[in-house]
Amino acid sequence: MDGSASSERPQPLVIVGAGLAGLSAAVRLCDAGQPIVLVEATGGGGGRSRSFRHPATGLELDNGQHLMMGCYRETLAFLRAIGNDDAVSFQRNLEVDMVRPGGARVRLRCPALPAPLHLAAGLASMRGVGLLHKAAALRAGVMLRHEAARPDDNExxxxxxxxxxxxxxxxxxxxxxxxxxxxxxxxxxxSAAMLVAVLERAFLGTRDDSRLGVPRVPLSRLYVDDALEHLRQRGAELRMGQPMRAIEADADGVRAVVLRSGERIETRTVISTVPPQPLLDALPAAARRHPVFADVARLTVSPIINLWLVLDRAPFVDVPFLGLIGSPLHWLFDRSRIEGHDHGQVLLNCTISGARGLVDDRPSTLLELCRSELRRYFPERPVQVRAHKIIKERKATITHAAGTYQLRPATRSPLPGLLLGGDWVRTGLPATIESACQSGHDAAAAVLEDARRQTAFGL
Ligand SMILES: Cc1cc2nc3c(=O)[nH]c(=O)nc-3n(C[C@H](O)[C@H](O)[C@H](O)COP(=O)(O)OP(=O)(O)OC[C@H]3O[C@@H](n4cnc5c(N)ncnc54)[C@H](O)[C@@H]3O)c2cc1C
Incomplete structure (x- = not known):
């Protein structure tokens, strides 16, 4: 990659960050026989997809409810590699229920037809939506196939x-x-272009691509613990709880990763999968001025709030999750039902996406909002809140505002030897689990391609 002499002692490849991007890159490279060092700031890893034990209730809670789709191919490949692909419950066909204030339902049920006919039939028979509105959605589906209808990232x-x-x-x-x-x-x-990227993957491939998947186990058990064990068993060096402070470089490119402890790990190849700010903080000052990194510095973030409620009973009983039409709460997930627990109480997750307007509210205000929305949408089934936990993820994802995709960097950075991963790099997808896993696999593929090239040229 950087022309270093073959007489030098082989140096390990350093992967920084043990979120989904770092873990998927590490597993792919370890399985290909590459010696790696994985450097992670926290003791447990998982980044924005993690779970923890809530002391007050003893429950294992996720930092936020995470949904998958059947089109999450890179995520499923990662889960298969660590033996956990059966820990996600996928729908047989796409089914989504939404509820209006007062309790009336809107129901989308896609039949077992080839894509995209399944969606067309589902939309046409959607319950709780008038004919005129359904016809508009069907028209958009047809128009999507025409070039003129496609948005660019500025729309x-x-x-x-x-x-x-x-x-x-x-x-x-x-x-x-x-x-x-x-x-x-x-x-x-x-950005409409980001939306269309998702529509294409979810609805224009196979019928299975649009199915929704919900993890049956807490996130760290699904994605993190078994990945770390997989790496340990294959001889990877795991540096957990050891934040990177700096990436050192010389005229040829990357030279070392320096940890906060002062330790220097010499290497010619680093895959950084940390979010934009810690990456910028670690870069040499000259690299930070490069236009690619100047663009990275312009990326902003969007928060997500998750409210975990322990209730005396479920506000709805017929589906595992439900969307709320016209509410600041976007989705409700009956985790007890999804995980198959019945302890005489119900664990409900309430998700508020893009929560800029609410993220500074006090926990008591958010709890009251949640209580009053439950009363508004489920007047027939009043519930008692027995315990709660509110998690504000202020930097849940980058903002996908129109015109920002071009700010996202490619896998190969302008600094030789530095490869970039993370849900926020240029994967063609919004910042999601799938984007993170794809970015990790893309970075691993770049390393393996370089290794093959060096071998071919006898370097
Ligand atoms: C509440 C919430 C709900 C979400 N819901 C969904 C969903 O339903 N579906 C979906 O597809 N996606 C969802 N996402 C997005 C998904 O969680 C992320 O896309 C994904 O986890 C990002 O993984 P990553 O590896 O790119 O980054 P991260 O998870 O941020 O991992 C980066 C890692 O780098 C480490 N790190 C940071 N600085 C340093 C340093 N200096 N040295 C060493 N290590 C460092 C961090 O500790 C972290 O472990 C959600 C996110 C949140 C927060």
């Missing part, structure tokens, strides 16, 4: 939906919940 979802003639009725029951969920941002500012 917002709002502008694009108006251009596609989408009615308020189908927006509130279908488009807006989808946009908040997959882009973690307001349709008024989110």
């Amino acid at each position: 917002t979802c709002d502008a694009w939906l108006r251009r596609m003639g989408q009615t308020q009725g189908i927006r509130s029951a279908f488009w807006d919940p989808l946009i908040w969920a997959v882009l973690n941002d307001d349709p008024l500012i989110a």
